[in-house]
Structure formats: structure tokens, C-alpha cells
């Protein structure tokens with residue numbers, strides 16, 4: 034079976050870290066986000082098609098250097114085609130029923146169970162469903178008791194929501210679905226293709242699952258997933274190799290070769306490789322990029338520092354995004370494709 038992994042987005046909401054790397058390679062507990070997804074693939078998936086565009090060379094290199102025991106095809110889109118266009122562009126590699134997976138989700142979905150459910154229901158399309166409290170931020174599925182989805186309602190008021198289940202970013206599709214997608218155009222699978230399949234086939238199903246689901250779309254969810262996994266693994270912190278740590282840490286993830294000076298206090302903070310945090314710095318809910326230098330006696334809260342930035346001694350910052358270098362050419366100013374909002 035083939036799996037298409039959607040990994041071509043710019044990840045604009047995760048800038049400045051996506052200025053320098055593909056979103057799917059952003060580390061989670063020091064391992065690229067996409068590696069969690071590959072590890073969760075059912076054994077019957079023998080071919081993985083990476084639908085890439087932005088920073089494709091980094092993704093290609095990562096898979097050249099790391100063997101996951103499956104055939105990997107890097108399918109480079111000439112321009113961003115959106116989630117639907119990317120699936121259509123992978124058509125030449127599809128030989129039968131196939132999976133489509135967003136690369137920015139960490140969850141406990143068992144894809145094997147979803148495949149079984151799809152076959153039992155003779156579905157043409159099955160999507161994973163996850164319950165949320167804040168329905169008005171999402172496309173909400175109108176789902177019957179047997180799992181049949183009869184429609185989606187975009188960002189409903191809570192009292193108008195047909196359910197509390199949203200699209201959780203994993204799809205199992207029969208190949209005839211490809212006929213619904215036009216070639217060579219930016220198309221949203223969720224907004225343009227799914228509604229058509231529902232009305233034409235009535236064999237569009239939703240698979241609900243238990244456990245956890247986290248969409249790593251924003252810096253806040255990037256920090257949340259770290260806190261969640263650190264606690265799930267019953268750890269105080271997650272530490273990389275060759276670190277020199279003299280300060281106090283709680284719920285932090287620290288990359289390789291990091292120096293943290295004495296009397297510094299870090300809480301719920303992610304520090305990338307080769308960063309240096311000087312004495313008596315206090316960081317709460319921050320992400321510190323690769324090779325950053327954080328000056329002594331700094332007090333930093335809810336802030337992010339892109340790769341290679343230097344923060345002066347005694348700095349005080351709250352809710353700042355620090356990026357003093359040029360923005361990469363062609364990087365969009367705002368979200369393209371499925372606009373979700375800041």
C-alpha cells in the first residue's frame with residue numbers, strides 16, 4: 034500500500050523556525066516531526082510518497098541519511114498545489130487504495146484499525162476524526178452513528194455544530210478519488226474535494242479514535258506537544274547529547290551541545306542544538322533556535338528566537354518573535370491554501 038505524506042507547506046505559523054527548515058523536520062523531543070509519522074505507518078505500507086515543495090532538499094537529505102525500511106519517493110511539486118493538488122500530483126505512484134497523511138500531527142491513531150474500519154464499511158474515503166471543545170475554529174463533521182459523514186460545517190457556532198468531531202488529518206482513499214481532483218491547480222482536499230465525494234458517493238466515513246491528538250500548527254501547540262510528551266514519558270526534561278547544564282530546568286527539551294549557565298531557570302522551553310544560555314537567564318515558554326546566544330540575566334517569556342540570533346545581557350522580552358536576518362526569497366507573508374488564522 035502507498036502512503037502520501039503531505040510535507041510541502043511553508044508552515045508560516047511556525048516562523049521563524051520554518052524560515053530555515055521544512056516544517057516536517059522541526060524537532061519534537063530532538064527527532065524530526067515526520068519520523069513519528071513514518072514510525073506509525075502500518076506494515077503493509079511499503080511505499081511512502083513525500084509530497085514536498087518548500088525546503089525539499091532538506092527532506093530528501095534526511096531520508097537519504099535515515100533508513101525507515103520502506104521505499105521513499107520524494108515527489109517534488111513545481112509549485113505549492115495545496116493538500117488536494119499534492120495528492121493529484123502523486124497519482125503516477127498510486128497503484129490501489131492509499132493513505133494520505135498530514136505531516137504535522139502527533140497522535141495515537143492506529144492506522145491498521147482505520148484500514149479495517151474502511152474495508153468493513155466498503156468506504157471510498159475514510160478520514161480520522163477527533164473531538165474538540167472549540168468547534169468554532171474548525172471544519173466540523175456531520176457524522177451519523179455508523180460513522181457515515183454527510184457533510185462538513187465550517188467554523189460553526191457551538192450551538193449550530195453538527196458534532197464535536199473534526200478532520201484529524203489522516204485519510205484512506207480508494208483510487209477513484211483521484212478523478213475528482215484537477216491537475217496542476219492549488220486545491221484544498223478538505224474544502225473542495227471532500228464535499229464533492231460526500232454528495233456523489235455517500236460512502237464517506239469518519240473513524241473516531243481515543244488517546245491524544247495534537248496539530249503542530251502554531252508555536253503554542255509546538256510547546257504543548259513537548260510538555261505533553263515529556264510528561265507522558267514521565268520525565269522532568271528531555272536532554273540531548275554533550276550538554277553542559279548548570280541551571281534549573283522543568284519540562285524543557287534541550288538539543289545537543291547546549292550550554293546552560295549557572296543560576297539560570299528554564300521552564301517549558303525548547304532549546305535547539307548548539308545554543309548557549311548564559312548565567313542567571315530566566316526563560317518561560319520560549320523556543321530558542323540553533324546556535325542562539327542568550328545573554329546573562331535575560332528574562333524572556335512566551336518568546337521565540339530564530340536560528341543564530343543573539344540576545345543581549347539583561348534583555349527583558351514578552352511575546353516577542355526575534356528574527357533579524359532576511360526572510361527567505363519566496364516565503365509567503367501569510368498562510369496560503371487552507372487558511373486557519375493566527
Ligand code: GTP
Nearest residue numbers: 039040041042043044045046084113114115119136
Ligand atoms: P501554515 O502556513 O502555518 O498554515 O502551515 P502549512 O503550510 O503546513 O499548512 P497546513 O498546516 O494547512 O498544512 C497541513 C499539511 O499539509 C502539512 O503537513 C503541510 O506540510 C501540508 N501542505 C500544506 N500545503 C501544501 C502544499 O501546497 N503541498 C504539499 N505537498 N503539502 C502541503
